Amino acid sequence: MSPNPSAAHRLAAAMPEPLLARFARQRLPAGFLVSAPRAKPDRILMLREGRIRVFVANEDKELTLAYLVPGELFSTHTGAYLRCERECELLSMPTAEFARSMGNEPGMLGLIMPVLGRILDHSIALIEDLAFRDVAGRLARFLLVAARQGSRVPQGVQVTLDLSAGEIAQLLGATRQTVSSLLKRMEREGLISRPARHQLVILQPEVLRRWQEGEAAEAA
Structure with missing residues (x-):
């Protein structure tokens, strides 16, 4: 199961071509560590193909927060690691540039928020699971x-x-x-x-x- 992929697919379909063209594109192999906590520079990532695992870790344990599906966005400005679980095509853009672009595309915010909210919802559910x-x-x-x-x-x-x-x-x-x-x-x-x-x-x-x-x- 890919949790709630419909919002991600709507986002990918609605992304204006001029905005898509400003993203840098990469093809990354399975196992590639895309981002780590406090990574520089701060970027917005959009997954086009493959699957990325979002997780937190210390020396002894890893805890998965979510799997990103194609069309979903994520930011490197978090305390999470991002790793390609399969070969990926990934788009990236500096966060400040993306924020400026959103100012010119106000309709995009309504599509982005449900996608970002899924990660938060799953994180809260995971905390409840582990506790109770x-x-x-x-x-x-x-x-x-x-x-x-x-x-x-x-x-x-x-x-x-x-x-x-x-x-x-x-x-x-x-x-x-x-x-x-x-x-x-x-x-x-x-x-x-x-x-x-x-x-x-x-x-x-x-x-x-x-x-x-x-x-x-x-x-x-």
């Missing part, structure tokens, strides 16, 4: 959020997940093994089915909501 939910509860919440973008099928709600178990684990502050084990348990207990790669059907959302509130361990 075990890994099973975090995974249940993740799937319930994904279901909002899913499509109804006779068995339930079908969701496309283009994140691997390892990438989901990074978003949840867990290990890949734990997430894989929990997904298998959900499938075994009839909460979900996985009819194809990158496809998941949520069969019992009411049970996932109970897991979200901490009942998974009690039922184990």
Whole structure:
């Protein structure tokens, strides 16, 4: 799943060509560290292709805040690291120049704010997860959020997940093994089915909501 990509796609489609032309373009390999905390110079980045992981880290641990999808903007003026998870095409512009450009394109602000707000929303949800939910509860919440973008099928709600178990684990502050084990348990207990790669059907959302509130361990 790419969380709420529609706003990003609208932003990319609405970006005026003269403004796009002022961005510098780069093609970067998977694993490339795009930006680190207190990076200079301060830039606005727009992802055109690929996927970028936004995370915070210290000497012992990394915590993923979000994955940027094509069309999304981010600033290097944060305390986060940005790394290409896949080969990327990236546009960049000095922040001051971008701010001046926005003054000439007032309609763009309404498209930019939802994209930037998604990162903040996920960061707040991650803090709540780490403070109040075990890994099973975090995974249940993740799937319930994904279901909002899913499509109804006779068995339930079908969701496309283009994140691997390892990438989901990074978003949840867990290990890949734990997430894989929990997904298998959900499938075994009839909460979900996985009819194809990158496809998941949520069969019992009411049970996932109970897991979200901490009942998974009690039922184990």
